[in-house]
Amino acid sequence: MDRKQIERLLKAVQDGQMSVPEAVEQLRRLPFEDLGFSRIDRHRALRRGFPEVVYCQGKRPEHTRAIIRRMIEQGGEVLATRCPPEVAEAVQEEHPKARYYERSRVLVFQRRSRRPKGGLILVVSAGTSDIPVAEEAVVTARTLGGRVEELYDVGVAGIHRLLHETPLLEQASVIVVVAGMEGALASVVSGLVDVPVIAVPTSVGYGASFGGIAALLGMLNSCSAGVVVVNIDNGFGAGYAAWLMHQGDKRRKAPARTGGRSS
Numbered sequence: 503m504d505r506k507q508i509e510r511l512l513k514a515v516q517d518g519q520m521s522v523p524e525a526v527e528q529l530r531r532l533p534f535e536d537l538g539f540s541r542i543d544r545h546r547a548l549r550r551g552f553p554e555v556v557y558c559q560g561k562r563p564e565h566t567r568a569i570i571r572r573m574i575e576q577g578g579e580v581l582a583t584r585c586p587p588e589v590a591e592a593v594q595e596e597h598p599k600a601r602y603y604e605r606s607r608v609l610v611f612q613r614r615s616r617r618p619k620g621g622l623i624l625v626v627s628a629g630t631s632d633i634p635v636a637e638e639a640v641v642t643a644r645t646l647g648g649r650v651e652e653l654y655d656v657g658v659a660g661i662h663r664l665l666h667e668t669p670l671l672e673q674a675s676v677i678v679v680v681a682g683m684e685g686a687l688a689s690v691v692s693g694l695v696d697v698p699v700i701a702v703p704t705s706v707g708y709g710a711s712f713g714g715i716a717a718l719l720g721m722l723n724s725c726s727a728g729v730v731v732v733n734i735d736n737g738f739g740a741g742y743a744a745w746l747m748h749q750g751d752k753r754r755k756a757p758a759r760t761g762g763r764s765s
Contacts, residue, residue, distance in 0.1 A: 512525075551646075555742075556583070558584045563588065563589050563592075567593060577613075580610065581609075581642065582609040583607070583608055583642075599612075603637065606641050608641045612645065616646065618644075623648045623650045623744045623745065624653060624671065624677045624678070625680065627653070627679075628656070629682070629706065631706045642737065646741075648745045658686045674697055677699050679702065681701070682703065682704035683706065688701035689724040689726045692729045697728070699726075700743055701731045703733075713734070715734070718734055
């Protein structure tokens, strides 16, 4: 249940179209809904601006389908990551509007797409092998309502490919850099721009990359200021953070504190 649904509910009570007990019954399930094997956080959209995201990996397929089904029945949006194709197919049979992005393994259900707003979120990948993780960031940020563009296969082994796109880099409000191997691309991109860079290490690489740990450590030790790092292969986390960053500070400035201790 999001802000608009709450407003419609209260308006229905105000107009006499719904009784107070009926409204209370709906609000009773607002904090969370217990399915026995999962407790759906129904308050998430009010707190965060988007409903709880479903992480499918490790869940039993029937549990994943039940969670997604219930979220759709309650009128919410669905963003499900690491979603197996068979689960996506089952959901699409019931809800044809659900869209499955096979490369990133993300399932999305929206009754209407959010209008893109805010500054540009640019998602950059070092190599073609990094694209599945990059696409998870793209789909996440775009589903949330971000204005997103992709720039793929511009790794440091051919740095001229990246430098050729400098005008595009300079248009971005926040940049997500996805790279495996030694993870050097994040430092290079950050050195060219004056906006936050979210670095995503991937598990792409030979044995000494240790499944992405080499890229992770390289990014954490970046000498360029303004680089923040998410977990290995966590395109979702990067896309979500980029969406939050690009919106800017929407809160009203708090009044100055008085009577406090100054340093």
